[in-house]
């Protein structure tokens with residue numbers, strides 16, 4: 232695995248694959264890598280001639296009151312995990328390297344970015360869309376891998392690629408969960424043992440919503456009922472949105488967590 236910091240180094244390294252028209256796979260992350268990220272990297276590695284993983288804690292997607300400063304940044308550990316999962320090129324730009332001056336350009340996907348998580352975190356999805364566009368322009372991948380864990384983000388990025396005719400295939404990857412069912416997330420590391428237990432209410436709520444929907448009931452109400460019973464969770468939303476049962480809330484005082492599951496059972500990927 233080669234680790235590079237600058238856009239120039241990355242472009243030089245990727246030139247041979249581009250010239251030979253081979254598949255360039257790209258896995259953008261913010262670090263704090265876990266088995267969810269690893270599954271994306273493994274999939275990219277199995278489908279592409281070269282796999283690029285990026286680690287960049289994107290300041291554009293955090294509001295001033297959020298956790299930008301305390302977001303986990305353990306570059307040595309992340310590099311080991313990225314390599315073990317099959318990364319060929321690890322791109323770790325610095326904020327100054329990517330943004331030598333404050334950018335004036337924003338990419339934002341209307342409507343989808345204002346719903347659900349977007350309503351509670353104004354500007355968040357524009358920050359995501361802008362950095363992903365920039366990283367796509369830097370890496371110019373043929374395939375880019377995103378987790379269904381962040382379903383709203385995935386739908387927004389699919390829309391963006393379609394609307395702007397960005398020549399990349401977005402590959403959705405299944406949610407990787409801990410043994411007790413909670414979706415793996417870098418932010419789970421913030422949770423105290425009690426909060427970690429309370430976070431499971433989000434999983435139960437999503438399942439209750441799916442079951443209510445299957446029985447012809449009100450999914451949002453069924454899910455909300457579960458969250459209301461958990462003192463450490465403050466609901467943000469419960470909703471069926473684009474074929475998924477979506478729930479989110481604050482666990483403890485600071486941790487914002489989201490969960491989503493397919494409303495219909497999906498056939499496993501061949």
Ligand code: AMP
Nearest residue numbers: 260261262267377378380381406407415
């Ligand atoms: P992040 O570093 O949190 O920005 O996530 C980078 C990518 O990994 C995004 O496409 C996420 O959706 C994906 N991801 C994060 N957690 C999981 C998970 N538990 N299962 C599958 N994909 C995930």
